[in-house]
Amino acid sequence: MNEPWVKSSGDLVESLVAEVARLGGLAEAQIADCVDAVTRRDVPLAQAVVARDVKLDALQADIERRAIDLIATRQPTGRALRRSVAALKIAMNLERCGDLARNIAKRSLVLSESEPLTPLTRSIERMGRLVAGRLKEVLDAYTAGELDKATGVWVRDEEVDEHYNSLFRELLTYMMGDPRTIAPGAHLLFIAKNLERIGDHATNIAEIIHFEITGDVMSGERPKWDSLQRRSDTLKEEG
Amino acid sequence: MAERERPAFAEMVESLPDPVLVVAAQDPDDSAGRRLVFANAAARELLRIQAQGGPLVSAIRHPRVLEAVDESLFGGANGEAAWETGGAQDRFWRVLTRPLETAPDGARLALVVLRDETDSRRNERMRADFLANASHELRTPLASLTGFIETLRGHARDDAVARERFLGVMAAQAARMARLIDDLMSLSRIELNEHIAPEGRLDVVLVVLDVIDALAPLAAERGVKLSPKLVERGVATITGDRDQILQVAQNLIDNAAKYSPAGGVVEIEVKAGLTAEAAIAVSRPGAARLSLLSPDLVGGERFVALKVTDHGPGIAREHLPRLSERFYRVEGQKSGERLGTGLGLAIVKHIINRHRGGLAIESVEGQGTTFTAYLPQL
Numbered sequence: 001m002n003e004p005w006v007k008s009s010g011d012l013v014e015s016l017v018a019e020v021a022r023l024g025g026l027a028e029a030q031i032a033d034c035v036d037a038v039t040r041r042d043v044p045l046a047q048a049v050v051a052r053d054v055k056l057d058a059l060q061a062d063i064e065r066r067a068i069d070l071i072a073t074r075q076p077t078g079r080a081l082r083r084s085v086a087a088l089k090i091a092m093n094l095e096r097c098g099d100l101a102r103n104i105a106k107r108s109l110v111l112s113e114s115e116p117l118t119p120l121t122r123s124i125e126r127m128g129r130l131v132a133g134r135l136k137e138v139l140d141a142y143t144a145g146e147l148d149k150a151t152g153v154w155v156r157d158e159e160v161d162e163h164y165n166s167l168f169r170e171l172l173t174y175m176m177g178d179p180r181t182i183a184p185g186a187h188l189l190f191i192a193k194n195l196e197r198i199g200d201h202a203t204n205i206a207e208i209i210h211f212e213i214t215g216d217v218m219s220g221e222r223p224k225w226d227s228l229q230r231r232s233d234t235l236k237e238e239g
Numbered sequence: 240m241a242e243r244e245r246p247a248f249a250e251m252v253e254s255l256p257d258p259v260l261v262v263a264a265q266d267p268d269d270s271a272g273r274r275l276v277f278a279n280a281a282a283r284e285l286l287r288i289q290a291q292g293g294p295l296v297s298a299i300r301h302p303r304v305l306e307a308v309d310e311s312l313f314g315g316a317n318g319e320a321a322w323e324t325g326g327a328q329d330r331f332w333r334v335l336t337r338p339l340e341t342a343p344d345g346a347r348l349a350l351v352v353l354r355d356e357t358d359s360r361r362n363e364r365m366r367a368d369f370l371a372n373a374s375h376e377l378r379t380p381l382a383s384l385t386g387f388i389e390t391l392r393g394h395a396r397d398d399a400v401a402r403e404r405f406l407g408v409m410a411a412q413a414a415r416m417a418r419l420i421d422d423l424m425s426l427s428r429i430e431l432n433e434h435i436a437p438e439g440r441l442d443v444v445l446v447v448l449d450v451i452d453a454l455a456p457l458a459a460e461r462g463v464k465l466s467p468k469l470v471e472r473g474v475a476t477i478t479g480d481r482d483q484i485l486q487v488a489q490n491l492i493d494n495a496a497k498y499s500p501a502g503g504v505v506e507i508e509v510k511a512g513l514t515a516e517a518a519i520a521v522s523r524p525g526a527a528r529l530s531l532l533s534p535d536l537v538g539g540e541r542f543v544a545l546k547v548t549d550h551g552p553g554i555a556r557e558h559l560p561r562l563s564e565r566f567y568r569v570e571g572q573k574s575g576e577r578l579g580t581g582l583g584l585a586i587v588k589h590i591i592n593r594h595r596g597g598l599a600i601e602s603v604e605g606q607g608t609t610f611t612a613y614l615p616q617l
Contacts, residue, residue, distance in 0.1 A: 014271060014294070015269065015270075015271030015272070015294075016271075017271075017297075018270055018271030018294040018296045018297065019270060019271065019296075021294075021296040021297055021300045022270050022296045022300055022302075022305065024300055025296065025299075025300025025301050025302050025305065026302050028300070028301070029301055029302050029303065032323070123561075126560070126561075136324075139300070140287075143296070143297040143298075143300075144287060144289075144297070146538065148536060148538040149536060149538070152515075152533075152536055155516065156530060156533065158528075158529075159529060159530060162527075162529050162556065162559060162560055163560045165556065165557065166556075166557045166558075166559070166560045166561070169557045170557075
């Protein structure tokens with residue numbers, strides 16, 4: 001037993017967590033770069049983001065394989081089992097973030113062919129920073145095992161929505177004012193939606209961390225700052 | 240003799256102001272196997288490293304930085320990468336890596352040094368923003384001044400009544416330009432110190448009382464009542480720059496008084512011993528709300544909160560996210576003497592960020608607005 005070349009389950013779990021952190025770093029860089037590609041109209045950067053996405057896919061597949069392998073052969077229990085499952089699930093969320101970043105980069109390529117809409121791309125930049133900040137916080141919470149920080153991200157989910165709604169109205173005003181902005185405006189709308197979904201993945205990851213640390217599913221109402229009813233009212237007014 | 244006085248090498252690196260790390264690794268394919276065998280005090284603080292020997296990716300996970308480290312570990316070459324730490328306090332780092340001699344146990348070693356380039360990056364961006372916005376903001380009053388000068392030289396030359404009126408408008412425009420320049424200068428001073436922690440102790444209650452005393456005559460002129468509800472003296476103490484906290488209270492209360500209808504009440508509340516969540520807890524049900532700034536939390540901190548509530552027109556939700564942006568003013572508020580410079584909230588936000596606090600806003604259109612500034616309690 002315990003031959004020196006056989007890694008302990010603890011080591012295996014730890015290296016799984018490290019790989020997830022590395023995947024998180026890749027996803028963060030993809031998001032920062034794709035937003036830069038939009039705001040700076042940087043075509044080579046956008047192409048690089050699109051090309052790099054395969055790396056994330058490969059790493060996610062590798063994490064999945066290793067996690068399943070670990071669960072099957074070592075049969076961990078308790079916290080070790082939760083950490084393995086959490087790694088698996090967080091990797092899936094991060095890979096989706098990468099896909100959304102690639103999609104934003106592709107749209108930025110189309111946007112670079114039309115006239116710049118500077119105030120709108122600045123709004124995208126602000127929203128991108130907010131979303132990237134949330135993902136960073138949640139990944140910091142993951143690597144440090146800090147429950148408070150993860151809960152903080154989960155609670156402040158509404159900020160991203162407020163930014164999205166504000167940008168949505170701004171875009172509508174532009175597109176109604178000048179039909180030539182409809183095509184780039186539509187792409188910007190999808191970009192904003194993609195950023196919002198990256199924010200949702202950050203919230204998902206916060207929930208997974210909560211489960212990993214406590215063993216409980218996060219329950220209770222998030223403090224709702226905005227009721228759905230109000231939002232649909234404001235949309236109707238615009239229509 | 241000089242040799243005896245020389246401090247130990249490890250101690251010197253430990254107290255270097257720049258973050259310094261040493262990374263060890265055996266196998267290029269094992270990313271979890273790259274471990275931090277040394278981190279000096281500055282690095283431990285920046286990267287929140289609790290124990291030595293942990294994996295590198297738990298501290299830094301940016302792919303370009305990891306690649307630079309690998310170049311030194313396994314390529315024997317010097318590496319370099321730019322790294323931006325997001326979050327509330329955005330910082331830019333230049334990461335330099337150097338290969339070290341292989342350890343006796345065969346582990347490869349690399350030295351990683353981080354150099355703070357936040358200031359130069361910030362200055363670059365500030366210059367660009369300033370040129371774009373300030374020139375636009377200054378052009379409006381200037382155009383009006385030039386217009387009136389031309390009129391006074393032309394057909395209004397001998398019209399005493401018109402001359403008086405125009406001079407009055409010109410004085411107001413000149414005052415507006417002066418206010419704008421004052422605000423710009425105070426903002427740039429605050430920004431220069433934003434990443435230097437403030438020193439000194441102060442009681443937020445005393446500061447708020449001073450501000451209320453100073454603003455009472457102005458508020459009375461507008462027919463607005465200031466209604467304070469404060470904790471006892473000596474409870475709401477924080478570490479901070481008194482002049483700056485005074486400016487925060489002044490901007491928030493002055494703004495609330497500005498947007499209050501005649502006969503309105505501005506409620507000013509100071510609370511202590513709150514958690515971050517309690518500090519931004521909903522106080523107006525059904526309000527649109529947004530956190531304009533939230534501090535990095537380590538857990539267990541307590542905050543002093545200053546809440547300023549007016550019963551003015553309120554702010555529509557679509558304006559909230561851009562509120563603390565420089566020169567942003569809500570449309571439809573650009574009338575009369577209420578006109579501000581559009582810099583007041585930006586100043587508040589930067590001061591609070593320097594004090595590692597947070598800022599939240601709640602507003603109901605037609606009912607009023609509540610600003611909550613919260614700062615770490617001593």
